[in-house]
Amino acid sequence: MAVHSDSASSGKKSSNGPNELLTFNAENMQNNMKIIYYSRTFLSIIGGVVAGILGFTGLKGFVFYLLLMGLTSLGLVAKAGFSTHTYFDSWNRVLLDGFLGGLMSFVLFWTFAYDIVHIF
Amino acid sequence: MGLGFLVGFLGFLILIHAAYSTIQYRGLLKITEEEFSGPPLNVVIEVTLGLVLCMWAALTVPGKFLSIHPDSEENRIVSLPANLDFMIFNHRYKVFSVELDVKLKH
Numbered sequence: 001m002a003v004h005s006d007s008a009s010s011g012k013k014s015s016n017g018p019n020e021l022l023t024f025n026a027e028n029m030q031n032n033m034k035i036i037y038y039s040r041t042f043l044s045i046i047g048g049v050v051a052g053i054l055g056f057t058g059l060k061g062f063v064f065y066l067l068l069m070g071l072t073s074l075g076l077v078a079k080a081g082f083s084t085h086t087y088f089d090s091w092n093r094v095l096l097d098g099f100l101g102g103l104m105s106f107v108l109f110w111t112f113a114y115d116i117v118h119i120f
Numbered sequence: 121m122g123l124g125f126l127v128g129f130l131g132f133l134i135l136i137h138a139a140y141s142t143i144q145y146r147g148l149l150k151i152t153e154e155e156f157s158g159p160p161l162n163v164v165i166e167v168t169l170g171l172v173l174c175m176w177a178a179l180t181v182p183g184k185f186l187s188i189h190p191d192s193e194e195n196r197i198v199s200l201p202a203n204l205d206f207m208i209f210n211h212r213y214k215v216f217s218v219e220l221d222v223k224l225k226h
Contacts, residue, residue, distance in 0.1 A: 028186035
């Protein structure tokens with residue numbers, strides 16, 4: 001009995017091995033990506049306002065954005081309970097997706113807040 | 121959900137207040153004719169607090185992550201009807217109706 005169940009599980013594993021990447025729930029994956037985009041966009045807007053209030057100019061602001069996104073990634077990984085592979089198929093989804101799109105909103109709100117606080 | 125929104129709104133209000141304090145500080149500097157070297161300490165504290173609150177809101181408001189493994193515990197019930205092979209279009213009346221027809225004919 002033990003031998004039989006053992007062989008069955010090993011057979012299942014070997015058949016699952018090559019197409020492991022294809023067998024995930026795409027609907028839930030999309031839901032997770034939506035959550036990531038939401039978090040990143042909101043935090044880049046808030047980060048832009050903060051950078052504008054603190055009066056960052058030039059490269060300092062971009063370094064601030066980099067730090068903020070690193071912090072956000074850390075928060076998202078912590079939200080996933082440090083087991084990213086149950087919720088995402090690769091690390092890039094958590095670390096990189098939404099980075100450039102967020103940068104646009106960051107620069108927009110950065111200049112907006114800087115103008116309001118420091119120039120007018 | 122409601123709590124997260126409230127916290128995010130509070131963080132945003134704190135940020136607006138910090139911006140207003142900075143504007144006042146710059147007005148003060150204009151009067152005393154000094155250069156702006158950096159934001160005052162209370163603005164930095166307010167901004168940090170607002171950022172932390174907003175970060176908490178940004179991480180909680182969008183909802184929970186769902187597992188993408190097809191064989192995980194929470195996906196079991198959902199994935200069964202998603203597979204069309206498991207859909208059944210038979211029901212008890214299908215058998216019943218024949219008998220009723222037979223009865224009516226007699």
